[in-house]
Amino acid sequence: EVQLVQxxxxxxxxxxxxxxxxxxxxxNFASYWIGWVxxxxxxxxxxxxxxxxxxxxxxxxxxFQGQVTISADKSFSTAYLQWSSLKASDTAIYYCxxxxxxxxxxxxxxxxxxxxxxxx
Amino acid sequence: DIQMTQSPSSLxxxxxxxxxxxxxxxxxxxxxxxxYQQKPGKAPKLLIYDASNLETEVPSRFSGSGSGTDFTFxxxxxxxEDIATYYCQQxxxxxxxxxxxxxxxxxx
Numbered sequence: 688e689v690q691l692v693q694x695x696x697x698x699x700x701x702x703x704x705x706x707x708x709x710x711x712x713x714x715n716f717a718s719y720w721i722g723w724v725x726x727x728x729x730x731x732x733x734x735x736x737x738x739x740x741x742x743x744x745x746x747x748x749x750x751f752q753g754q755v756t757i758s759a760d761k762s763f764s765t766a767y768l769q770w771s772s773l774k775a776s777d778t779a780i781y782y783c784x785x786x787x788x789x790x791x792x793x794x795x796x797x798x799x800x801x802x803x804x805x806x807x
Numbered sequence: 808d809i810q811m812t813q814s815p816s817s818l819x820x821x822x823x824x825x826x827x828x829x830x831x832x833x834x835x836x837x838x839x840x841x842x843y844q845q846k847p848g849k850a851p852k853l854l855i856y857d858a859s860n861l862e863t864e865v866p867s868r869f870s871g872s873g874s875g876t877d878f879t880f881x882x883x884x885x886x887x888e889d890i891a892t893y894y895c896q897q898x899x900x901x902x903x904x905x906x907x908x909x910x911x912x913x914x915x
Contacts (some may be wrong), residue, residue, distance in 0.1 A: 689859075722904075724851075730865060731892075731894065731906055731907075731908050731909045732843075732851065732894055732896075732906040732909070733906065734896075734905065734906065746901060747808075748904070749903065755833040761833075782850055782851070784850075784851075791839065791841075791856065791857055791898060791902065792898035792904055793841045793853055793857075793896075794840075794853060795853050795855040795862065795900070796852035797852070798850065799850060799852055800850055
């Protein structure tokens, strides 16, 4: 069974760093793109970027380029999303999702989401 | 950037009603359009891909159509378990995948 399991909720202060994770199971993690999606409180979905764990090729939405870093460790079947200096506006639920083998960009399996709260 | 205009932003319908949601792209995106369902407190779920293809194990009451700039998502007979927010998502131009603003579906 394909699963994406994300790390637990985080409460951080502005200026702190953070790295959240997304662990894949039940499939060849290295061979499928993983995307990250932000959902701010009470708001819609925003696509942040994707990574191909096999070679760590990464593509970012221009809105998030330079604001976050997406990485992966295929030996641990895990993708990461990290911030070097959090802001209150980073408070949101962050989802990872898998792109199936396809010529099109859709996401068939999703993690359960990680709630990040940034507050002084 | 391609903008996705989804309407309505919310709707209320009775069980058994036909429900239609539209998504309009600011430029031609061929059939590069997916639809997702998000229930409260849950992750999104893929329902329709490439505008009209039903994802595996998704009930047949869900359907999608359209190409170019105008797309439609339909629930042929609304069920209580369909209460959710529905999002369209275009993928014409990586890295700018974009979602529509969402449509919240409630039971009347």
